[in-house]
Amino acid sequence: MNCNTPTDIMFSFTGFALRGGNTDEHRDGWGIAFFEGNGVRHFVDHHAAVDSPLAELIKRYPIKSKNVIAHIRKATQGVVSLENCHPFVRECWGRYWVFAHNGDLKNFAPALDGVFLPVGSTDSETAFCYVMQEMRRRFVDQAPSTADLTVFLREICREIASYGTFNMTLSNGAALFVHCSTNLHYLVRQFPFTAASLADEEYEIDFTEVTTPDDRVAVIVTEPLTNNENWRQFLPGEFKVFVDGAIVEPLMA
């Protein structure tokens, strides 16, 4: 989720968490990270989201954030353990970076020089460390603009995606970067707001009652979370950047 005003994710997370072992088979752990100012609240659990007291808390406790990344895991590489749960967090240039990946990379063994190393054993965390390492190598000690970062990330995502499926989201709290390898959908909610119904449970919310006309919220997810809104599908290989709830058109390289 990426928004122009701090927004809680209770509605979307309620539907999403059901896919962690109930309406879908992703029951090998879950996680969610909320940016709040420059800080991050990071929750991970290697139990299924549907059974997790922490997930229950997040459904009920309105943590407001402009950038949220959540993940439910179906283990492909790496055992079921806490250190293998997404999203992963690292610090670079005095900011936190949060990353989650859906997919499976084959024979992906980039040379890591030690500045960022995986703690767990997933292809995903290895890919994240590689992205961070190359990003720092490219921009050295100067945090780049979102535009420069976009050009860099689109390129490295394309490179990593050549090893397999690489649907990924990355955020530094200012922008949300998204690469689609096979399957992703998005939606921008803005004025005039309507009511929305979850696809995974009987639960409707009327956004006209909980928003102001200036609010704008982008939600990016594998499969649409609601069944009465106009979700748009990413194309394979597509890379998009969201800032303040809106798509920033990528610059042409």
Next chain:
Amino acid sequence: MNCNTPTDIMFSFTGFALRGGNTDEHRDGWGIAFFEGNGVRHFVDHHAAVDSPLAELIKRYPIKSKNVIAHIRKATQGVVSLENCHPFVRECWGRYWVFAHNGDLKNFAPALDGVFLPVGSTDSETAFCYVMQEMRRRFVDQAPSTADLTVFLREICREIASYGTFNMTLSNGAALFVHCSTNLHYLVRQFPFTAASLADEEYEIDFTEVTTPDDRVAVIVTEPLTNNENWRQFLPGEFKVFVDGAIVEPLMA
């Protein structure tokens, strides 16, 4: 807390959390990090621990861990915000490192080369980044033994403590390193276990009922958490290392 078998911290945290705005004035945020395997569960909140739904969850939800670091904050430097809440987490050599500090450093502005940078504005996070940077500089790309790390950390803690008050705890999930500048107490609970009563609330637990004879748990805290156990006070300038719930005698440098 440092233990030889994964142990929950619900009893100790119940008393500790009361000091975050009730029996003590540390109400500018709180945090706790639990190692679980190589993974870390990290919870931070910039609201007072006594008012926090997250703190309530942790009092009731038995997260078992061999190394836990918790902190309640009374802001001295840095505003009240999420990014200024302890403990802080960084990755080095493919392990997470967790750090918390109690005290106040004056005119402490070490040269940071960018490998680890603070996200917030506290002297504490700056000190942590400095420790991590110097640690990597000293041992390069080879994680040191606990013994070598002890010699290094004791020395750098002494250096940082020359700038003010530096009561700190640091863990990599294998050992818990503790430096006392002014005030810290510790206790090792082991067979034969007894009953203990919290100092901050009417709450007693009989450890004989929830332990096995092999269990060993060290608890390190500013002020004793119970009023009927034999807490020992650190000496000013003392540095101790805890592994598997026991003190490892520091090597002489």
